[in-house]
Amino acid sequence: MTLHLEKVSFTYDHNPIVSNFSITVEKGEFVSLIGKSGSGKSTILKLIAGLLQPKTGQILMDTAIPSPGSFGYMPQQNLLLPWRTVLENLMLHSEIQKGNNYTKEDVREWLRKTGLAEWENALPKQLSGGMKQRIAFLRTILTGSEVLLLDEPFGALDAFTKRDMQKWLLSIWQELDKTILFITHDLEEAILLSDRILIIHPQQGVEELKVDLPRPREAGMIYTAEMVKYRQELERRITDGLD
Template identity: 50%
Template sequence: MIEIKNVSFTYPDFKGEKTLQNVNLNFPKGEFISLIGKSGSGKSTLFKLLTTQFQPDAGQILFDGRPIQLGDVGYMPQKDLLLPWATILENVRLSGKLDKQHPVSKEKALEWLDKAGLKDYAYSLPKDLSGGMRQRAAFVRTILANKPVLLLDEPFGALDSFTQYEMQQWLLSLWQELNKTIVFITHNIDEAVLLSNRVFLLQNWHNGDDTQIKEWHIDLPRPRPKDIRYHAQFIEYKQALEVAIHE
């Protein structure tokens, strides 16, 4: 479990105006959690704290009761960041190249590329793949880093709506297989409701007050039916979030 306790953070050039103020959140093991909120509400900043890129000014972030470490989380940004000169197979094995104690075998990498529908592209360069295929490759790279928590920062935001739908379904099936904790940033309310066990709305008033956080438990069946977006309860969750985010 990740516990975020009374965390505050200010960027050095913000003249004391806090980006996050007294944030308290829990991410239980195995849950799919989405963070939503307007730009500047602190979602990406929270990810930078979770990856230990920055340290909180106050408070603490714990993983299973101890201070969180870089090795506890895998991070996937919106851009795939695949190395253009390396094959897809070489790209997804990159974590093993960087961490010599946890090498990624060729066999395991090919197994995961097969699950992602990319085995036939193992020796292709990133330029030869579509946007959705590149994102799948980037996600496989994140999985093969073998971290218990995955942080996904708007990974599907740049994709067309049809490819987004395919990627959402693929991600759900993998999450159910992996039993990992996923924390997912999105500006797409529909996507947040579709994927999540819980959704947190972050609102930062930038006036010295605490960061406001509202929570929704998404009590929808799993696996999610393909027509779930048309269910009355799904629509109710979506409408409630839309109202709250514009308050």
């Protein structure tokens, strides 16, 4: 299904945060949102997820208003419950959301596939930062949603862990054929992961940059001349803004 945002606006405390924002995201696309701080990127994801309500405009899946389970949302913080084990954290959505009754064995299969099976009884405090983010992402997958909204999921990780997570995310995305909207401040990350990059300009609009790099992609591509050109173009567009 295709996601449409049509002239969406949002105001907080009389201050416009998002103004007449329109995008279309096709099924199976990986689209990154970048822009200066305060450009409204996180607000856009929260509007799509239904955590905020637009002042004006529409959010549609094809031509219909999306159902509550259409989106899986992963915020910047992993929000794992510290008193629950990995398995218990991953079972949480099934416990509270009717109609999404995956089993413990389903969760264990995902843990096996992602190399985390030995950690199913661990508490979050026993996990590394990368492990916590993997668990948070698996929890988002287990919502069963077709569209995943990821708000800077790797922002707090060190460079080496981030590269591992990027490779892992791409492998999972290609296997599941999910649609992903991804916020990042890391320009190389956006280029490496995305089919398209949307540059958000506060109160002005959005520009699009299509990433015509072959898949599968690997971390070593960040050193190629093509990647450098994409980064330079993104930096120019972010700095210059819209005319």
